[in-house]
Structure formats: C-alpha cells, structure tokens
Amino acid sequence: MRTSFLFSTSFIFYALVSGSLFSEFISPNFTASYHRFIDNKGAFLFSRNGTFKVAVFNPGGKTNFYLCVIHVASGTIIWSANRDAPISSSCKMELTVQGISIAGQDANLKWATPPLRSSVHALLLTEMGNLVLLDRFNGSLWESFHYPTDTIVIGQHLPEGAILSSAVSDDDLSTGDYQLAITDSDAILQWQGQAYWKLSMDIRAYKNSNYIVEYMAINRTGLFLFGHSGSAVVIQISLSPSDFRTAQLGASGRFMIRRFSGSDREQEFLGPINDCQIPLICGKIGLCMDNKSNRTTCSCPQGFHRVSQNSSGCMPNGRSLPRACDSTSQLNPSALSYSRLGYDMDYFSIDFSEPVRYGVNLSVCQEFCTSDCSCLGIFYANSSGSCYALENDLGSIISSAADDDDDLWGYIKVIVGAASDINNTYSDQTQQFPVIALVLLPFTGLLLMVALGFLWWRRWKASNREIKLGHASSLSSGDLDAFHIPGLPQRFDYEGIEVATDNFKTQIGSGGFGAVYKGTMPDKSVVAVKKITNLGVQGKKDFCTEIAVIGSIHHVNLVKLRGFCAQGRHRLLVYEYMNRGSLDKALFDSGLVLEWQERFEIALGTARGLAYLHTGCEQKIIHCDVKPENILLHDQFQAKISDFGLSKLLSPEQSCLFTTMRGTRGYLAPEWLTNSAISEKTDIYSFGMVLLEIVSGRKNCSTRSQCHSVDNRNSGGGHSTSSSRSGVVYFPLLALEMHEQGRYMELADPRLEGRVSSEEVEKLVRIALCCVHEEPSLRPNMVSIVGMLEGCIPLGQPKVGSLNFLRFYGRRFAEASMIEQENGQSDFTLFPQANDSTTSTTSDSRICLSYISSQQISGPR
Template sequence: MTLTAKGISISDEDGNLKWSTPSLDSGVGALQLTEMGNLVLLDQFNNTLWESFQHPTDTIVIGQQLNVGTFLYGAASDNDFSTGDYRLAISGSDAILQWHGQTYWKLSMDTSAFTNSNYIVEYMAINRTGLYLFGLNGSAVVVQVVLSPSDFRIANLGSSGQFIVRSYSSTGWKQDFLGPVDTCLIPLTCGKLGLCTDDASSNPVCSCPSNFHGGLQNMSGCLPSDSSFSLPIACNSTKNGLQSNSSSVAYLRLGYGMDYFANIFSEPVKFGVNLTVCQDLCSGNCSCLGIFYDNSTGSCYVLEDQLGSIISNTGQSSLVGYIKALVRSTPPDGKGGNNSNGTRKFPTAALVLLPCTGFFLLVAVGFLLWGRWRLSKRRDIKLGHPSSFSSGDLDAFYIPGLPKRFDYEELAVATDNFKTQIGAGGFGSVYRGTLPDKTVVAVKKITNLGVQGKKDFCTEIAIIGSIHHANLVKLKGFCAQGRQRLLVYEYMNRGSLDRTLFGSGPVLEWQERLDIALGTARGLAYLHSGCEQKIIHCDVKPENILLHDQCQAKISDFGLSKLLSPEQSSLFTTMRGTRGYLAPEWLTNAAISEKTDVYSFGMVLLEVVSGRKNCLTRSQSHSVDDSNSGGGHSSSSSGSGLIYFPLLALEMHEQGKYLELVDPRLEGRVTYEEVEKLVRVALCCVHEEPGLRPNMVTVVSMLEGGMPLCQPRLESLNFLRFYGRRFSEASMIEEETEQNDLVLYPQANASTSSTPSDSRIYYSYVSSQQISGPR
C-alpha cells in the first residue's frame, strides 16, 4: 500500500495496481484511522477528501451508516475478494438481498424483526443493542432486530449470499443474526438447477431434478439428462451461447412439489391462462429460461436472465415448473453418421427430402402468420382500437422495473369494454374492471398525452410503478399499444375524499379525519424524500385522495405530470391545482418545488377541519350559520354569502376561536386542542414564501405529536386577505352574471372582469372535475 498526494494505491508483489482511491479534489496531507474504524484522507487544512465509511464493500461496523440507494456486495468466494453476484440493497421500506437483481430475502421477513411501516427508511446501522433501519433523520425506527448488547459488532454480506451480524468479545466472534436462515432460499446453494432440500439439521441436501443430471460436488449445477437438449443463455447475457430463437424449443418438466426463490417476490406475467399460453410467452422471450405454472389459478411465472437452484417444497402446492431447453441439431459427441475420415455422411434421401420439407414448412409458417394477422385485425376492429396496434410494439426495448404490461384486449374484457365509468378528469376517464384472478381494479384510459413515444411513456411508468407505500395508490400495470395509454390501479372501494367529506352520507368523525390527514401527509413525505427520484405531485386535493377500508387514505395520480410533453405541461400548469389549492408560485411563474405540494396539503387540511370547500357559498354548505361560519367578519365573507374559508381560519387563529372552524356536524365531539393542532399546521403549510413552509416529514411529526407545533407567521399569511377581497369581488360578479343566466369564465376573456390575471386564474369557476379530477 502506498500513500501519496494523489491518495491510496494498492499493488501486488509484481507492482500491478489492484485498487486505488478515486480522483480527489486536492492533494492528500494525511491519513487518519478514527476510533470508530473509519479510514479518512485529509487535505492540508484537515478537510475530508475521502473516507472508507462512505465507500463500503461487504461490511459495515458500529458508527457506519448504509444509506438508501447504496449496497453491500458479497465477495466472489472466500478466497476471491472481487465483487460477487450477491448484494444487500437498502430501499425506502426494507433491507433486501438480491442476486442478479432478483430479490430472495427481506429483513422484515425475519421472525425477530419488528416493523413500523409509518416511516420511510433513510439508512441502516448497527449499534451495541441491535440492527436497525432508521428514518426521520435517525429519530424513528422502521425495522429493528434486537440483539444481545455488545461494544463491537459488524454486519457482513458473505460470499455465500447470507447476511450475518457478528459481535466480538473476550471469547472471540459470536454470530448474532443470520438471514436467510433457510439456505435453500439462497439462489445458488445447489448450483444452477440443483434441487435443494432442507433436512432436519438445517443443512441443505443437493440433488438434480428428474430429467437432469450434473456435478453437484463442484457446484457446477445440473444439465438435461438427454444430450439432445441444451440449456439456453438469456439474450441479455454477456456470454456467447445458443439463443432460444435459433433452435426449436422444448420444455423439461420439473414436476410438482418444487418452487423457485424468486416466485414469492414477483408477480405472474399472466393470470388465468392455460399452460400452452404460458410456454408460448416464454418461447417468444429470449431472456426467459423457464416457467412455473399454477394449475389452480392459471398464473404464469417466468424465470429470466439467470437460473438458480430449485427449492424442494414439501407443502401442498399447485405450482409445476418447466425449464426451457434447445433441441440440438446433432449429438454433442459427434458420433454416428461419420465416415472413417471423421467427416459426417449425409444420407442421399435427406438431400432430396430436406429441401422439399423446408419449402412446405415455410409455406405452412407463412399461412399460420397470415392467419394470426387476420385474427388480430378482426379483434382490433371488434374492440374499436386503432389498426396501428402491434402486440410486439414494446418488445424492441427493455426498461428495468417496468410494471406488468397488459394487452388492450385484456383490459377491454376486464372492464366489459369500458362499461362502468367511476371517474373522469384531465388525463381521461376511469373504469371499474375485474381481472381473471377476480381482483377488482381501476383502469384509467388516458386521452390527453398527445403523441408521446412508447419508450418515454414506459420509462416514466417504470419510475411510478417502483414506488410502493401504504398511503399511495398502487400502480398494478399499464398498457401501451398504438396510441392507447392505460394505467391499471388498485381499486379503492370508498372512492375519493371529496365525496365522503362534502357529500350527504355519514359524517366523518374527527379521528377518521385525523387518520386521513396523517395518511396523506405520510404519502407526500414519501414522494418528496423517500423515493430514489423525488416526485412533486402538483395537484394535491380531495379528489386525488382515495379511501379504502377503515378510511385508509391513499394518494392517486402522483407522477402523472411527468407524462406530459413540455407544450402540454405549460398549458396544464395554468389550469392545474384547481380553485383553492394553487400555491402562489404557480401564479407568479416562480420555481415549483415540493413546497408547492405542502401548500396544497395545507388547504386540504383546512377543508378536513371544516367539512366544506374552502371557496363555498352558504347555500352549498350544510347548515352553516353565522356563528359557525364567521359571517360577522366582513373580510372573510360578503353580502353575496360566499366565504373564503382560509381567511376565516386566519382570523379565528388570531382570536383563538378554533372551535368556530369545526364542521358543525361534529359539534361537541372534538376538543379545542385537537382543532388548534390541525389549523396551526395548515396555516404553516400555506405561508406565501415556500421557504417558510415546513417539509412533509416535519408535518407528519407535528401531526403525530413527536414535534412541537410551529407558529404561523402572520406577515406571510397577509396575502390571504388580498385573496379574500378578490374572492368577494369575483362572487359579486358571478351573482350579477347568474341573474342574466350567464356562466362566468374569467380566464376566457380578460375584458369580462376587472380582476387581475392571476386572480382570474385563481378564482376560475370551472369546477375541479372539469379541470383535473377526480382521477
């Protein structure tokens, strides 16, 4: 090892460079090993240039953090310390073991792990009491594994693919934690296609499945017993080998009572299909190396890119596995049919028959393809979608993480040809559908994306589909055929918040409102700080907050603004964030940030408190009298009977009359302190200057009670008084117009109103459903 002004370099005995630190910003002045074990390079002013804690390989120690988006990589073997195929990844919700990108274990699966899904993971660390996944800047524990106290502990990803935590004491090293415990869950325990059986002593027993044989002693895996078959290599492999499209394909059955490590972590590529369809899907995909088929549900799982070990499943299972094999054109040993010189004899009959057979085979294939094309065209006409559709229009490229892809025909059948519409908005209409496995879904038929390319569309869908949180509506799949764009979401059986909050049904109790507010805040906090790519929603409002059982709130339509072209986006931003939810920066063309969503959330929070729209006439509200609505305050109401509720909330805050703001239907069932908390948080969120608004992680903490409530800055809320006056002016203009049976659209013609242009946009009387929701 050599230390120079350029950094550290390590060479072998012959002087060949094996490793070095990356290029540094300035010259190295010193090397320091801290008491925590961190190796640090310093410049002449003692500024840190490089540190080993920020560049882990396969191990972390106490005091070191493994942040979200970083990895530990296991060594290739116990004697080869180059990077192997196993890695430990930290996501926003878990610590995950992967092999060639395929998940085979999660920390939260372990029986000793305690999980709190209310927070977003920021980093993993070990300390003297255990293994932890922390969130909220280290103040919240998302996953914890409590271990016996130890002052020195390491966490290591071994070359075997197991994640191990060890502690050291006077008696030596002790294993504190191991995951996974069942070694048969590790992808290469028995080599490629080796059958792993876990015996009573937890030691794996390796064998080859029927129809296979091989050398399990050297972990080389299993091969087809019949030498006329060979295993294909995936088309995205860097190695050379036979491709599945270069030979005829057969499937070697594994039989029942077997499973594969990745099946539990992956979704079937198809539901409700027969075995032939499942095999055809694999045959047409050169990266597919095998399938597992569920006879009971018709679910089709594919094994892609790399093949690991097979798991012996002694429990009742309806899964049956098949491994794709290529049929060799000649025996691999070259015997048979050779003359004395070693050259192969070719039968005379074959010279005559083969050309004829090939000709007739080509004719038959031509007729088959022509027939399938005609059938596809008839289906297109029957379903009414464009003739430009192609079932393979997405096969030309591969995007990692892309959710399940549906055919247009599948979704047309699932929705009964888009019969039951359950919503409509700026992006299109939403229909209720039922998949073959009886799962109820919401299918959004997008109509306003212009001519956006399939690959750009799918790239954004891959980002959206990779986001999973308890308070975000899950994207289950998509369809992109021809010019059609459809998204498949989980179905939320209680509809959108606006229907429940403002409707005539049963009143939402205060605890339900608090749960909805907290769930929405957690979802936004995850979008802003828990994703690999920050997502700004841009349209937070009750129509885009959906409710499931027990009023669980989930945010919909996050990330969809990324699907717009620049031209569409510039037009849409003038209409987005409908009346009452637009942050001031939308109107002044200032930079849009996550604080824009914070403003919209604050406005929604005020509506949750009052149970009515922020911009609402008395006649539209439910039993609003002067005492409850603040009708005696001229600044917040006008003779027209219209009330700008955010200004009323500000005035009641200044006077300490929080109970005046509560939904009158909750009279006597909510305390002063409970209302004060929500109103103060809401007012802090709607500060005019984005920098004064709290971030959503802080909002969550205040709502949960883990952080003191912020104090609204009145000087940054004075703009509400201006909006209140403009609202009153606009309402009087509307009344005059209604008397003449006219509908006022201030944004359509500047000459129809004296209201400034920003106010015309802000107080547009186009309804929120006409503009952008619900979706």
C-alpha cells in the first residue's frame, strides 16, 4: 500500500516539548539517540493524534536499543528497524535526503533504508502507525508497512508471499525461528520450513475456496484473507468490533490477535491452541503430553534422556545425533542406526507434509533417510507404507492417545558406537572425541576423495566425447539441457510437444524470437506453445529469464507458465491458452465491440497484475513491454499479462536501475531518450497509453482513415488543435485537450453508442493522463492506480505542465503524416535509428511517436 500524504511544511518543526519533540513530521539532517531524548524515553516523533510514537527504545530495560514504532497507550512495539542489529543508548539514528540510517559504535552502519528513487523531503508517522519517507511531491518513497517484522495493525496489508518472523523474546527483537507465511490459499505457521498450523484449521474460520488469496489484513471486525483485490473474502475470523488491534507472531511460535482499550489488552485469537502442536514446546525430541486439563507436561521418550537439568530437549541413551548436511554429517552408512520412539507417538508436521515415499517397507524408508544427510528421522505408516521424513532439524514429539497412531512408527537417526554426542548441538558440556572417529573419519575422507576423483574423470571423458562428435558449439545449449527451476510445474520433451501441436500446425501469434502455436496436451488441456527460432546469445538469456521469472510467480492476472522444453537446440515455453486472444484484436477488430464494463475489468485486471509484479514479488519485476499485444484475454475477458522476455529483476537493495532495454515504440516512456534510469514508472507510462486505447477503441497513433471521426464528436462544431485538420489524430494529445475542456464523452469509442457515462470515461482518462506524466516521479505507482480504479483512493489530478510534451508529439505526428502523404513514403520515422529493425504493416505504426525508435524485441505471445 503506497499512498501520497498531504502536509504543510510550516508545521514540520512544530515542537511539543522544549523544541525537541516533534509531531508527525521531521525533515532531513535530523539526528536522534536515546540520550538526546531520554526525558521522553527515546521518543522523538508522534502521529497526529499521539496514537503512535517513534523511539530509540530498549525493550524490558535491557542494553539492546532499537528504532521502534510503538503504540503509545499499550506500549506495544508494532515495528522495529534494526531488529537484528541492536545498538547502544548512545548510538544515533540519522535522517538525511538519502533516507534513514542507524550507526553503531565507531560510526559503523547497522541498518539503513534501501536506495530510494528520489531525495527525501520529510519523515511522516501516520495515525495508523506507518512510518513513511516522502519526496517533495508528498509521494511515498518507503514505508515501514512494506517491511513488517512480527506484527501487523489495522490498515496494513500482508501480501501473498510475505511473511511475519517472530522475535527471540519480548526483550530480544532479533529474528526468531518461527514464521507466518501468506500463501495463495491460507496463512501457515512454519518452523525450519516445516508447517505446523494453518488459519483454515480454526473452528471459527469461514472459508471460500473460489478465490486466490492476495493479502491478509485485520480491521475493526476481524481477521481476513482477501482475494479479488479485496472484494472477496477467502478466509475470515470474525471478532468483536474494536478500533485498535494487532496480529502478532509471538516468540513462543503462536499467532495471536489482541484488542486494546487504553492500556488494557485482551487476547481474542490464538493459534495453535494445543501446546503440543508448537514445534519446540518441549525442546528437541522432548515428549509433549496434553493431559486434557490445559496443562502440558514434558518428558523424554523411552530410551532417551534429558540433555541437562537446565535445558529442554532429549538425547538417545548411549548414542549421539548427527547434524543435518554439514561437513561432519557425511558419515559412513554403517555408522548410522535408528532409535525407535515407542508407541502412540506423533510429530507436529506430519499432517501438513506429503510422504517422501509411498508403498514401501520400513527398511526402504530407513535407507532413504540414511542416504539423505538432511533427514534426521522418519515416521512410518505401517498400513499404507508411507514414509515421512523429519528434515533439517528436530522438534518436539507428541504423545498421542489416538487409536490409529499405533500404525505410525517413529525413528530418530543416531550415530552408532559413540558414547557422547559428536555433533550434539544441545549439550553445553565439552564432549570427548571418540577414538573410533579418529580411525573412521580419515578413512572415509580418503574414500570420498577417490569417489570424487572418479566422478570428475567420467565427466571429463564424456565432455571430450561430445567435442569429438562436433557438439562443442552447443555447449551453452547443453548446459540448458540440465536446466531446472524448483517448483516449475513440468519439463516437456520436444517429441511430446510436436504431438500436442500436431507438428506445429496452428499458429496463433508471432514475436521477435519466433512463433506461438496452439496445442492440446494428453490431459486434454489447451496450451499455447512459444517456439523460439531466433535464439542466439540474447535469446538464450531471455529464455532463462522467462523461466526464472514466470515459473516463480503466480497471480490471477499473469499468464501461467505450465512448463518448458530445453532439448538439444529446441527452446519452447508452454503457457496456459487464452481463448480470447490478445487485447489489440479485441479493441481494434471492427467486428467486435467491447462493452465498457469489459474494458474497465480489463484495465483493472492489467493494473492488478502490474501491481503484483512491482510490489507483490520478493524481487521487483519491471515488464518493460506493456502493450495490448501482451495483454491476453481469457473467459469473461479476464486480462492476463504475458511476455516477460524483457523483464528485469530488482532486489529491494539494488540502487542502480537499468537503462539498456528496449520495448515497443508508441508505449515507451520519455526517459528512454534521456538515458535516465528506467524503473517501474516506465511500465506505468505504457499502461497509461494502453488505457487511452481502451477508452477510444483505436490506436493512439493513427491516420484519420484508421480512426473514428473526431470532428463529428466535437460538440458545437468546435475544432481541436490535436492535428485533426491534417487528417491524423494523436489521441493522447486529444485526450489532454478534452480533459482541459471537460469534454470526456468525445473521447469514448463511438461504437459504444451512449452505453457509457461521462463520469466513467473521465475516471479512466484522468488516471491515464496521470500515468503519462513526462516526469516519472509524478506518475502514481500501480498500487495507487488499482486503488483509484477500485474507488478507494481519490482520482489523481493530471499536471498539465508535465503533459505539454504531448503537444510536441502531436505536431510532429501531424508533420510526419503530411510528409508521408505528399511524398508517397511508407517508411518515414521521426527519430530514425541505424539499428531500427521494427516492421509494420501500416504507415501509422511507423510514424507512431516515441522519444526513441527502438527495436521491437519481444512481440506478442
């Protein structure tokens, strides 16, 4: 959620206490420390009504200090900046035009905000508890709400793919072992990557599986997982009305919701309720027993003993435990065995995981665990032959009285013959290194070196054989043959795709790297297959980019990548089939008229997809080629964005934005010509141009023969200066002129014949003009655009001063068209480039304006 905040600079230095305590805003070149504001317990910034404060604070009065946002009435910390880099009381927080930084002793940097797109003008603490850095236009540069720690509050969204991480304790805010992850269907608690609770399990949860989860939020009436841009509830926990509540992942591993009234707090929700379901409730391999009286007791399984009187967790008698996959865990299988846990045992993650083997006997299950260094134990279901692995770390064991748990047998991997724990991470006492290890470890190391040498020799020999066969030129291609992306649905072989496409019989599109064909898979599902024929070095790079990008993200408004083929020299991408084709065909085909509501839903869906790419992914994704050809339509004209061949991934910490990419002219932002940094605001410019075409139902750059009559739509016989007199229309300029005159209905596609109101057209036109501001910083972000389309954020006001470049575009477009008509030229371009290889079938597309005449690389999918 990115918002613009209005403020008056005359109140930035409004002092509350002796000129040293600020209200709501502070300006750059400001320094704070606990000592400087010790009379206010480190607080130096308050929200407007004093609900929240920002302070350099030490929880529990300890020696570790953190920059925190705190709920004043209850003293609850809702966010901390340097949670993993605490400072002392004398260390400083500085606000500069580059952002916030926290320095420790000797001025070494402990924490800082990521690089920002423009200079900081002010720091604001909102009444919701959101700490925001503002630019000089009052636009958001950075928000604490986008970097949650262990807590969210009313007004904050936790998007799908985001997590909350517990603190170590109430006094130690460092990142703990527990996480709350938001998936596309649920909210899941995890420990060491293993799930142990889901929100949908709660008996109070209302569930609707018809939508995909987009974000979690709390409000006055409860906890919600929302889909369909907030209009659909996927999971709901109803609670009593409250003006302030928090949802927190506690240090104990429980997810809690609390409501506050003054300094009083009430716990409204807790998950999981059962103590024994918490992974480390009794320590590693500790036995948790729920005696049905809300009291949990901890002990050790039979054959195990407590590590020490002062610590939880258990150890096998006369055995030691291996660690997961480190240098000391590569033991000879003969040195490993299994200690049985006994009857009526269960493990917290089994109900949330799939077996690693099905229909096998116990010995096969154990052999699997022995060969996998990450496996530290197994649970084996005797009746079904299902084998469950306990991986990476061991949690508590659950004592279960359920009748069917006699079928579930638990075993812990142990090292045989060691009287002490060679790799024991639980004991604080120094252990004597066993004599047998002095013999086994060197011998095992020698065998390992011999085995590695043999494998290397085999691989070298195979590589030489490939070269002799004349395949040296396809080495990078061979590397791709082994290319694998975890989580990618499927890797197809070329012969199977040939069968599915009937030997590539039906072509449904083409692009810069090849053609797109329709196919039918063996499961009868219809797919679109992109066959890359012009590979080259750049093609291989973009092929890997597409797989890495599309294979790792999932959103209802993004085309789904089903799989890929990298076999020999063949490179193919297999997508879900979009049965209504691309937006350009739906908009510009005279035989089809999209109704206004369909156009609006397409615009909204496209905006949601771009918002997800820009802010919803772990890494920011800039599409760089937003145009109608790359917006595909499914049933009910659901819009999905395609073609990520030109996208770039940016981590939040990256400070240098790229400037070397190319998209499609007519949709390229002005910053391409000036060699300015290219950011997500470039996509927003392109989206604005697409939005104008959605309104008019025709290309923005078109001759009068390709567009609808402008003069007939000019009321009162007035004349536009948008080049209509020269026989051509540059629609963005016409949109600006009609906006200035308030004549929005004259911009709507006349084929709609009055089936749209002036207010509906005005909404899209104003948003579009805001998107195409010449200065990128004036363009709204995609999250704000979605909010404006949905009506929850006021419409932006286009700034005419930043749109005057459209008048230059309009004049040059008219001049180019007149020269073409007079001279009979068919390939005139305003800004010709030697490397311009763009081709088109109509003259208007060749003179369609852009600051640069770029190479059209990706093309429609």
